[in-house]
Amino acid sequence: MATPAPVVDPVSGLRTGAxxxxxxxxxLAGLQDAFQAGIDGADPNAPVPACRRWRVRNLVTHLGRIHHWAAGQARRRQETPLGRGPFDLAPFYATQAAEIRDTLAALGPDASSWTLLGNGPASFWRRRQAHETLVHLHDLRAARLGSGAAVADTAPLDVPADVWADAVDEVVRLFAPRQVRLGxxxxxRAAVGLEAFDVGWSWVLGTADGVDRQHDAPADSPDVVLRAxxxxxxxxxxxxxxxxxxxxxxxGDRGALDDALAGRIVP
Structure with missing residues (x-):
């Protein structure tokens, strides 16, 4: 039986309890190394299955730009524009990856930063950039293999289950509520239960009455539960x-799950 996941403060990215x-x-550093290694030999024109019209070159450029932008946010400074490109992908990514990593190491986790939720500690960006890189590393391998489903069998990501669980928590406690607040x-319309059987944790996304209360588990039972x-x-x-x-x-209600996943719960 899954137990409620440890509560992580979305502003700091740190647990609020024990x-x-x-x-x-x-x-982040390990994921960046894996992403960097994946650029070598990748076809820049290969389509990225889950990213609409993106090709590998768009994916690499996007992640590099996000690292650069996040470094500025962490320092509370407007980032210097990188230009339109095109870029030499491997050195371009290496430079931006080093920038965000070195910036966050130099600032320390408690430095005051701009975050997606207003002012907060720089630890926010350690978590956010780790998960940004995690998802796009999967994209890069999916582009090489031709589908996201093939990654697990052919080129699985060497990432502990608790890191993936933290990525789930970030969607539930940060992105889904933020997407609603931003309109x-x-x-x-329904509560969606999420159970990660490998770590034994659960989350609830949404509520049956349609009220956005993702920060706290609702009193009513989920209308549908996805267990994986x-x-x-x-x-x-x-x-x-x-x-x-x-x-x-x-x-439970498969339609409620489909509606939730179609509802732009992430940017």
């Missing part, structure tokens, strides 16, 4: 895989 926090900066998504590994839950929430493409159990 238990160790992830070393997001170390996680980019409507409140979910933390990895698969994260990739489903980010639209990289469909529920039918993973080893998942779905109990």
């Amino acid at each position: 238990g160790p926090d992830l070393d997001h900066l170390t996680v 980019r998504a409507a409140p979910l 590994t933390a990895r698969d839950l994260a990739l489903v929430l980010w639209g990289r895989l469909a529920p039918d493409e993973v080893d998942a159990q779905i109990t």
Whole structure:
């Protein structure tokens, strides 16, 4: 039986209760190394399956630009524009990856930064950039293999389950509520339960009455429950895989799950 996941403060990216926090900066560095290695030999014109019209060159440029922008946000400065490109992809990414990593290491986790939720600690960006890189590393491997579903069998990401679980938590506690607040998504019409059986944790996204209360589990039971590994839950929430493409159990109102996943719960 899954238990409620440890509560992570979306502003700091740190747990509010007992238990160790992830070393997001170390996680970020490892993911960046894997992404960098994947650029070598990748076809810049290969399509990225989950990213509409993107090609690999767009993916690499996007992640590099996001690293550069986030470094500015962490320092509370407007970033210097990088120009339109085109760029030599491998050195371009290496430069931006080093910038965000070195910036966050130099600032320390408690430095005052601009975040997606207003002013907050720089630890926010350690977590956010780790998960940004995680999802796009999956995209890069999916582009090489031709589909996201092939990654798990052919070129799986060497990432611990608790990192994937943290990515689930970020969607539930940060992005889904923020999308509603910004008017980019409507409140979910039904409560969606998420259970990661490999870590034994659960989350609830939305409520049955459509009120946006993702920060606290609702009193009513979920209308539908999606049970899978933390990895698969994260990739489903980010639209990289469909529920039918993973080893998942779905109990309850499948239509409510489909509506939630179609509802722009992530940017």
